[in-house]
Amino acid sequence: RGMQQKVAIVRAFMTEPRMLLLDEPTTGLDPRAKRDVQNMIRDVKQTMNTTMLLTTHDMDEAEKLCDYVAIIHLGRIVASGRPAELKKQLLGKVDNPSFEDVFLEFTGMSIEEAEYQEVESA
Known part of the structure; x- marks a missing residue:
């Protein structure tokens, strides 16, 4: 593959x-x-x-490959910007935030929950 x-x-x-x-x-x-x-x-x-x-659902991949990111949740863009800028928004809330933390913060759900919800709506 x-x-x-x-x-x-x-x-x-x-x-x-x-x-x-x-x-x-x-x-x-x-x-x-x-x-x-x-x-x-x-x-x-x-x-x-x-x-x-x-x-992609791979937040590490998004952070590595993308200059600009839009996080979509329930059909709406809930966050957008450069990966480093989005991570900065979590400083004070999360120690050393990862891009996965960014996803969790802006969607209010785990990656597994979002994937399950996506399958259910298809």
Whole structure:
């Protein structure tokens, strides 16, 4: 599956798109393949003038790969901004906040609850 993801991303960039939608690009990958795909995305982001819209439930991935993040809860954007700015909003509430803490703060639920709710509404 990791090789399929890498090939799909490379194929998408062969046309030098102005915008690319990446929907959960590393879901189900083993740790090495996940890291390879993330590195490829990061490299392409730095070398091409392509806007990427990435959807993910992996908060570490969002923090690593995204310049700007919008957290959507129940169909509404509940927080948006640069990852570091969103983490700063938690200072004083959470010691050394992670991006997962940001998700929890702005949605009021755990990641597992949000995924269950998403499955239920589909």
